[in-house]
Amino acid sequence: METMGDVDQTCGMSLAIDVVGGKWKMHLMWVLAEGPVRFGQIRRKLDGVSEKVLAENLRQLEASGVVHRELYAEVPPRVEYSLTPLGESLSVALKPLEDWGEEHREVLSSRR
Amino acid sequence: METMGDVDQTCGMSLAIDVVGGKWKMHLMWVLAEGPVRFGQIRRKLDGVSEKVLAENLRQLEASGVVHRELYAEVPPRVEYSLTPLGESLSVALKPLEDWGEEHREVLSSRR
DNA sequence: GGGGTTGCTTACGTCGAGGTGAGAAATACG
DNA sequence: CGTATTTCTCACCTCGACGTAAGCAACCCC
Incomplete structure (x- = not known):
């Protein structure tokens, strides 16, 4: 598979x-x-x-500049993830998609 | 791999x-x-x-109810694809994402 | 008859995203 | 000492999305 980036x-x-x-x-x-x-917490939310994949994806989002990773020097380790300003703007742009799914839930789930 | 549908x-x-x-x-x-x-036309636009995959994906979008397929009984065959009303609403919900990519093009492409 | 056009379908192969299970570091606590 | 907690990382494997190449149906034109 090509990367998604070479389309246009x-x-x-x-x-x-x-x-x-x-x-x-x-x-x-x-x-x-x-x-x-x-x-x-994320792990438990995303059933x-x-x-492995969760860590991977978080790193990629971090690399894209939308997620901030904060490691606290505690034991056992505590790591907190949050959105950067860029990430916030992305989540805003994602909202309509979530809303769309919500609004058409019935049609969509009947068509599965 | 699981289907995407079983997450939440x-x-x-x-x-x-x-x-x-x-x-x-x-x-x-x-x-x-x-x-x-x-x-x-689609084929030429999506480099x-x-x-095979194009046909597959179009069928799936059709099955989801967002795309309409119109076959004209001509030779050689002509098939036109268009958005259904549901599809239109989806494309509206997708727009902010496109805009977001556009707005942050420089940051994003530098981080690749 | 042979070639062109259009929109597929079919057989086959690849490749990488994602899953599984184990282990690892570092400390606290009984 | 053994166990628990938390956040990963590593080796390994699966499986399905995607790509490639060919063929096909139907008609037109030369």
Whole structure:
């Protein structure tokens, strides 16, 4: 599979998909939008993610500049994830999509 | 891999991702948003899609109720794809994401 | 008859995102 | 000492989305 980025460099949608594409990243943004969360909390909220993939995706979102990772020097370790300003703006842009799903829930789930 | 649908049934985002998840569907919506298009036209616009996958994805979008397929009994065959009202509302919900990518193009492409 | 056009479908192969299970560091506590 | 807690990382494997190449149906034109 090609990376998602080589479709149309001039299209804003491609840039966005590069950031939140994949199975979990949009959900992740959605969880983070509610405020800073710890790794374990996210895990419990997103039923089904493996720790490996969760860590991976968080790093990628961090690399994209939408997520901030704060490690506290405690034992056992505490790591808090939160949205950067860029991330906040992304979650705002994601909201209409969530709303759309919500509004058409019945039609959509009947068509599965 | 699980299907995308089993993450959180109560979340509108999951429903939306079920519809436009994957490599091409969002791009597809974006192309269709400009008006009815023929199969071949879409192919040429989306650089890199194989005919197989394009046909597949169009059928899935049709099954989701966001795309309408109109076959004209001509030779050679002409098939036009367009958005249903539901599809229109989805493309509206997708717009902020496109805008977001557009607005932050520089930051995003530098971070690749 | 042979070539062109359009929109697929089918068979086959690849590749990487994602899942699983184990382990690891560092400390506190009984 | 053994156990628990938390956040990962590593090795390994699966599986399905996607790509490639070919063929097909139907008609037109030369």
